Amino acid sequence: MTVTAYMVRHGQTYLNYYNRVQGWIDSPLTDKGIEDAKNAGKRLKDIPFNAAFSSDSGRAIDTARLILKQNPNNMNIISYQYPELREQFHGYFEGSDLSQMWQFVGVQVQETTESEVLKTLAWNGLGI
Incomplete structure (x- = not known):
């Protein structure tokens, strides 16, 4: 089926x-x-x-x-x-500003934008 x-x-x-x-x-x-x-x-x-x-x-x-x-x-x-x-x-x-969230999360991987954070996570094999 x-x-x-x-x-x-x-x-x-x-x-x-x-x-x-x-x-x-x-x-x-x-x-x-x-x-x-x-x-x-x-x-x-x-x-x-x-x-x-x-x-x-x-x-x-x-x-x-x-x-x-x-x-x-x-x-x-x-x-x-x-x-x-x-x-x-x-x-x-x-409910918070999306850009601020990505900046906060990005500090963990030394990046500041959503695209940079996701690219770094994917590059390091952490998946997205």
């Missing part, structure tokens, strides 16, 4: 827009996030999905709903939400 999975990130949220760290903290989709989700739905509308899975965060549920709304078979698609599919919890940094 072959299983095909399609992965879609949630649409842009207000915390994304304002460059804030967002893991477990939730934020509504922006107009752009809503449009991006609708566009993803249009691109996936002909896929005969059996089920849809998302985290239990509002942004993920809304994105999945907007995507499935474009599918003519959406009445037959079962949708599941699981807390286990949430993004990583960022603890102290939740």
Whole structure:
């Protein structure tokens, strides 16, 4: 039996827009996030999905709903939400400025930006 999975990130949220760290903290989709989700739905509308899975965060549920709304078979698609599919919890940094978080984390590897930190971690075999 072959299983095909399609992965879609949630649409842009207000915390994304304002460059804030967002893991477990939730934020509504922006107009752009809503449009991006609708566009993803249009691109996936002909896929005969059996089920849809998302985290239990509002942004993920809304994105999945907007995507499935474009599918003519959406009445037959079962949708599941699981807390286990949430993004990583960022603890102290939740809601903070994203650049400040990467500067703080970067001190550990002598880098100051997200791209430099991730490149250093990948180069050192620590994975990303």
